[in-house]
Amino acid sequence: MTAMIDIADAGKTFTMHLQGGIELPVVRGVTFQVNPGECVVLSGPSGAGKSSILKMIFGNYRCDSGRIGIRHRGKVVDLATAEPRQVLNIRRSTIGYVSQFLRAVPRVATIDVVAEPLIVNGMSRADAQARAGELLHRLNIPERLWQLPPATFSGGEQQRVNIARGFISDLPILLLDEPTASLDAANRAVVVELVAEKKRQGVAMVAIVHDDEIRHLIADRIVDVTSFAAAA
Amino acid sequence: MADQNFIENDEPLLVAKSLSKSFGRIHACRDVSFSLYPGEVLAIVGESGSGKSTLLQMLSGQLAPSAGQVSYRMRDGVTRDLASLGEAERRFLFRTDWGFVHQDPAQGLRMAVSAGANVGERLMAVGWNHYGRIRDTASDWLTRVEIDTARIDDAPRTYSGGMRQRLQIARNLVTEPRLVFMDEPTGGLDVSVQARLLDLLRSLVAELNLAVVIVTHDLAVARLLSHRVMVMKGGRVIETGLTDQVLDDPREPYTQLLVSSILPP
Numbered sequence: 001m002t003a004m005i006d007i008a009d010a011g012k013t014f015t016m017h018l019q020g021g022i023e024l025p026v027v028r029g030v031t032f033q034v035n036p037g038e039c040v041v042l043s044g045p046s047g048a049g050k051s052s053i054l055k056m057i058f059g060n061y062r063c064d065s066g067r068i069g070i071r072h073r074g075k076v077v078d079l080a081t082a083e084p085r086q087v088l089n090i091r092r093s094t095i096g097y098v099s100q101f102l103r104a105v106p107r108v109a110t111i112d113v114v115a116e117p118l119i120v121n122g123m124s125r126a127d128a129q130a131r132a133g134e135l136l137h138r139l140n141i142p143e144r145l146w147q148l149p150p151a152t153f154s155g156g157e158q159q160r161v162n163i164a165r166g167f168i169s170d171l172p173i174l175l176l177d178e179p180t181a182s183l184d185a186a187n188r189a190v191v192v193e194l195v196a197e198k199k200r201q202g203v204a205m206v207a208i209v210h211d212d213e214i215r216h217l218i219a220d221r222i223v224d225v226t227s228f229a230a231a232a
Numbered sequence: 233m234a235d236q237n238f239i240e241n242d243e244p245l246l247v248a249k250s251l252s253k254s255f256g257r258i259h260a261c262r263d264v265s266f267s268l269y270p271g272e273v274l275a276i277v278g279e280s281g282s283g284k285s286t287l288l289q290m291l292s293g294q295l296a297p298s299a300g301q302v303s304y305r306m307r308d309g310v311t312r313d314l315a316s317l318g319e320a321e322r323r324f325l326f327r328t329d330w331g332f333v334h335q336d337p338a339q340g341l342r343m344a345v346s347a348g349a350n351v352g353e354r355l356m357a358v359g360w361n362h363y364g365r366i367r368d369t370a371s372d373w374l375t376r377v378e379i380d381t382a383r384i385d386d387a388p389r390t391y392s393g394g395m396r397q398r399l400q401i402a403r404n405l406v407t408e409p410r411l412v413f414m415d416e417p418t419g420g421l422d423v424s425v426q427a428r429l430l431d432l433l434r435s436l437v438a439e440l441n442l443a444v445v446i447v448t449h450d451l452a453v454a455r456l457l458s459h460r461v462m463v464m465k466g467g468r469v470i471e472t473g474l475t476d477q478v479l480d481d482p483r484e485p486y487t488q489l490l491v492s493s494i495l496p497p
Binding site for chain 1: 460481489492
């Protein structure tokens with residue numbers, strides 16, 4: 001089987017110039033693969049570098065060494081050395097990222113925040129909004145909120161809007177950073193269902209989940225990040 | 233679909249090659265090179281005196297570089313060196329395929345003539361002559377930039393700062409340019425007005441698949457609007473890359489200082 005994500009010997013160090021040039025090693029020797037239809041959960045204590053690895057796979061953090069192979073439109077691209085334009089294309093059509101917090105866009109209605117990734121990839125506004133509505137329903141966001149910008153919503157509501165936005169598109173790779181952190185049991189169950197559906201569609205996922213029960217339900221494989229600890 | 237163009241169109245619109253500018257012994261801008269693609273938004277950030285405005289002036293053909301060149305792919309597909317364009321050609325480019333949004337709307341508008349005429353004037357300059365159609369298009373654009381069409385016959389000097397800036401944007405976009413230069417477009421506005429303008433700019437840029445070079449010292453503006461960012465200091469580009477990458481994982485000491493100076497929201 002051909003991996004969707006193939007990370008080999010990737011490493012990351014922060015150099016803090018404002019603190020006298022202190023070097024802050026984050027991870028080194030990161031090596032693992034993720035196949036289509038598989039959910040890999042990163043484990044390890046807080047500060048072990050789990051989020052940094054997700055950000056490196058998304059191209060949000062630069063990678064100092066090694067390679068991050070991403071299968072993009074049938075070809076493998078090394079994200080660690082890709083041009084900005086290429087990274088943007090990969091984000092548009094290959095990798096989705098569900099962050100912990102919604103980066104609220106002022107004045108944009110919830111339904112449009114969720115529908116946007118589909119519109120950007122060419123779907124009509126009406127069709128995209130219909131799909132967005134279905135997902136918001138499943139995630140128990142009441143219809144009377146759909147026309148409001150999510151900025152004033154509660155933390156849990158914002159996270160569900162964020163999840164809807166992340167899961168709406170048909171991207172072949174999804175990165176999930178604590179998707180269930182501030183959700184109640186009913187909504188956690190919806191997220192577990194959504195992950196299972198994505199697996200059936202062949203989506204490759206990398207997730208960070210602290211809740212043991214959820215991790216047990218969604219993980220096909222666990223990668224222990226402490227083995228990539230750079231501080232030594 | 234706008235974004236499809238962005239993915240598939242692989243020829244740059246604007247190319248800057250080793251641009252430098254000195255004023256006597258002062259090197260305002262040194263050896264700047266980059267390519268801008270259709271639909272791409274590039275932010276140039278840096279403090280006052282870093283050379284970003286000088287660079288913008290050279291890119292938009294208003295200032296001759298001391299060295300280096302700027303080339304632009306015209307609507308007919310031919311890429312031309314800006315320096316080789318005649319004055320009439322350059323002016324035509326400015327009236328049709330380019331826009332320039334100044335920080336001070338008074339520089340980009342005619343303050344004493346009506347809002348409708350401010351927008352319509354650009355259409356007349358490209359040969360429109362049917363009064364009714366010009367007025368309809370102007371009123372359409374006022375609506376798009378959220379100006380009440382009842383104000384179409386009022387002169388911008390009767391407008392608030394935020395309205396003036398939105399009018400300047402309408403005047404620039406009415407000819408459907410492919411490239412717009414912006415010099416601190418939210419600079420003189422108070423915060424709530426800024427947010428509304430940014431939001432409007434963001435949706436117009438995406439809808440029209442505009443390429444934009446925006447000069448700003450405000451990193452929040454760069455984050456909201458741009459795909460890529462160039463950080464300038466002392467006339468040089470010291471760091472460049474994807475906007476979220478440069479802002480979330482800044483590498484150069486000066487960029488780290490800039491990013492760490494933002495107050496948390």
